[in-house]
Amino acid sequence: MAAIFQGVGAAATLSSSPSNSFVPKKFLTSPRRSFCVPSSVVVRSDGSVNFDLNSKSRRAQQLVANATKADSSAASSSSNPGHELLLFEALREGLEEEMERDPCVCVMGEDVGHYGGSYKVTKDLAKKFGDLRVLDTPIAENSFTGMGIGAAMTGLRPVVEGMNMGFLLLAFNQISNNCGMLHYTSGGQFTIPIVIRGPGGVGRQLGAEHSQRLESYFQSIPGIQMVACSTPYNAKGLMKAAIRSENPVILFEHVLLYNLKERIPDEDYICNLEEAEMVRPGEHVTILTYSRMRYHVMQAAKTLVNKGYDPEVIDIRSLKPFDLYTIGNSVKKTHRVLIVEECMRTGGIGASLTAAITENFNDYLDAPIMCLSSQDVPTPYAGTLEEWTVVQPAQIVTAVEQLCQ
């Protein structure tokens, strides 16, 4: 389970770009893998910048404002030591920093307080911040999610933890009707700055009900944003961005990724909630993935490289809305798309993504989009069967070969 993954440049995203001007195209399609401390700015058509992001290694404590440093002298940051930690620690760090920074942030969930969290994400936070800010709830997802939303309506910023994403099905009414819709039905009077997070995905023989991939269930709810983290770097960044966001954000974590180790920067940084991450630039095929499947893809990529292929791997990270900008650029370059996901096949994230790409970039495709997803079955208990429920690297290799014929 604990795949110790040393990700040095793995978290590199698109190049750093000047904040208030148009991003020159050459930057973004450059195949050079930048080892820079990832910084990405979403430049809107009106020139305004979304979400301040990290620039290079700079002052330790202050939040780094807009990345105004235009130059891509990215390599300088690799001299910045940073510190190494596991993914769940990165989540905790992000949460802790936000709680220190803003007294309105509180955490609610089962066993998050005294027990320290079932995956240790909130370990010791109750000791530090007290019982009123790190709240142990009874096993009542529907009501404590509702309470989190009610508190968010007044301006607090609760972080609601579902011990397993599957349990959030009990709170679906609150998430869909209240969380997603209140901003709209009140005509803009209330914002719901809540973060709902928890582990999901197929673990190690946890059984059908505890191995659910629920991204697909939430994706049609208007008004919410969904992100999936995959490395300690983006876990911390996305956690912080989600807490600071005025919109409700659902942060999908994965049970098997909690023990990933990576070196992350010391200074304050956040990751853009709506942006995808370029994991490995390439020329032949675009592989879109997220969460745990990223690692299966990277494993398959090693085999593919040996066979002479040059796949471009993008971790889409933002499940709603999709970062069609990054994806589109990639499609324009490679003309072939493979989606690898852990979500269910029917009505899953891959299905939506296929539709979105086909609608927008059909002219650039040389071959139909291939989508590898989990089988439409409840996850079986037996180990071998469970393996076959999710996509394995061998299948990815076969698919790429098929696609590139």
Place this chain on the structure above:
Amino acid sequence: MALSRFASSSRSGSLLKPLSSAISLRRPISTDTTPITLETSVPFTAHQCEAPSRTVQTTANELLTFFRDMALMRRMEIAADSLYKAKLIRGFCHLYDGQEAVAVGMEAALTKKDCIITAYRDHCTFMARGGTLLEVFAELMGRQAGCSRGKGGSMHFYKKDSNFYGGHGIVGAQVPLGCGLAFAQKYSKDEAVTFALYGDGAANQGQLFEALNISALWDLPAILVCENNHYGMGTAEWRAAKSPAYYKRGDYAPGLKVDGMDVLAVKQACTFAKEHALKNGPIILEMDTYRYHGHSMSDPGSTYRTRDEITGVRQERDPIERIRKLILSHDLATEKELKDIEKEVRKEVDDAIAQAKENPVPESSELFTNVYAKGLGVESFGADRKEVRATLP
């Protein structure tokens, strides 16, 4: 019209002496603030706590304000009925007439710092919290001037600046939200309370008990108010709840049963509850009230109850009539003055409707506003970043 029926019934057994009417023509309506001591119609029944006293203090000014506010609400709801039948209001429309005393009495006991959250029968609660008639009618008709810009409708009235949190369509879902509001108040040390209203139908929702449990554990200043109008749409309370004593169903949480048609009793109970909740955590109030209309405009309201029952309640327990009788018996205003107030109110409502009818419908661009809080990317650009290729959900 309903109100005129009562003018005549109140004259029977009237305590008004014929002479005083001549004198009162000169006397302005009393805005006296000297306290008047009265007794509520029925005593309170308590569960796990000490019931507050039956004796309430009020003033002439307050009684007249109550009368006016309730008359306004009654008139507003009747007007909404006609607008619905004229197809200017569509969809669901749940009317509150008969239950006005709860909204008015509660508001009298609270400040604007306290939060109120209720279900879909929210027109009058919204008015009590400071909403205007124009906002109500415009929202009901789906116009721009509505309180939710025409995008919410009858079931989604909100008023953030006076801490009115709506307006919710899903039965029972507002109770955990209300407990969340109470949590936020405790977190921010506001010294205020939240009143989370629900109906006798919603009282059987599991999330209510979950929320109550959490509120009691965390000592939140939450007051759960069951507006028991005895029918959950078409199902009478005895057919839906094994134990229709809703004020007792909190078990460990104290409860109080209140005559919801008596605005003074409601006010007394809410004051008591507010004090209690600030010190001891959640408390349940059961308001014994009644709705004259059916559950909503699509429900005639007569298939599951008899007309006699409805008229019986109107004659014996109508909240506006009770206040009218009180005012007249204490000689605080004459009948004519009260009738004038009602005429004024009627004109106000008519004016607001006319204004709302003139109001434009929302622009088509409003379809996409307020889905997300401003500034966060919902637009996806094409590969050249020059045009918005797709606006994603």
